[in-house]
Amino acid sequence: MTIPHDTIITSAHKAFAPALLHWFKDNARPLPWRESYDPYHVWISEIMLQQTQMERGVAYFERWTRELPSPSAVAQANEDDILKLWEGLGYYNRARNLMRAAQIMVDSHDGWVPEDKATLLALPGIGPYTAAAILSIAYEQDEPLVDGNVARVLARVFDLDAPVGETATQKALWALAAELLPAGQARNFNQGLMELGALVCKPRTPVCANCPLAELCEARRLGITEHRPVPGKKVDITPLSIATGVLINKGRIFIQRRHEDDVWGGLWEFPGGGVEEGETPEQAVVREYAEETGFEVVAQNPIRIIKHGYTRFRVTLHCFFLAAVNGLGPPALTAATAHKWATLEELDDHAFPAGHRKLIDALAEDERFHKLLTHSPNTP
């Protein structure tokens, strides 16, 4: 579908920007990066907030900027520390890209966040949205932007009847945003549009009574705000059965570091893998352990079953205590780049995927685990 945006913007929409700016002045949340609009802070916040809830993002932002107050600090940090700061946020490539981009800033851009679009877009992890957000919010340049919030607000105000995820619709949305943008006000206009989407023009229950754009809103006039934006096609959720195990030796626990280019790249984990057809979880964990480490193990007591989801998968994670059959030499790693024998306390220094972090939390409260740590056959 092509949207004739030059015809759907009318003289009535002259009120759009003033109304929005006035509303934002009174309703902007006191977010930490809004204190000074430091470009480094804006950059970090924009990457963190991608596909992430505001409340969680703020907590991670505070910790990150305290530990890493500048691009050069990010550039010099080691990847394990970066991933630990990101643990639990998901989409871990974002953290790795922050590090790579910071190194480019240090090497080529005087250690600072670039001020022009082409240079920003060349940095890893920065796409059209984030480049426009940095340019408008940090540097007050007249750049329009469209994120999920803006798309929803505009789809309602202009009654767009195509899914906002489609390429043609995106193109129209960016054109609309550009046309509505008041010169010299991009910082507050763009943030106001997103803030309105987050606080008032919400996905399920828009609060039109509080909306400064209600008089302009075509979906509201037609009583179809719940049907705008129109939904795209949904992805199928695939159930996954995974088995993993905790191998203890001399009071220490075996962990390994995942390959960089894999899911959860660079994070630490307990070895394991998918339960195959006709296989029990116990058999799976023994087989996977042998494949990934060369260790011959036996599954002992089940620890618990953990449910968690990622992207389009729904995982049932079967967790077992393991014991080594033979003496343990160095592992022959096939699914990892490094391994460690860690104490319970040392586990906390490493970044784990959420499912495995849940397992660690369960272990810490499990009496059987503490007994195995101190009374296993191979106690030191």
Added chain:
DNA sequence: AAACCGTGGTA
């Protein structure tokens, strides 16, 4: 273009 990359909150 479409698949992939995580997670926890919410209705």
Added chain:
DNA sequence: TTACCAAGGTT
């Protein structure tokens, strides 16, 4: 409980 959702980017 399930399904959808959140300040996207990369391949």
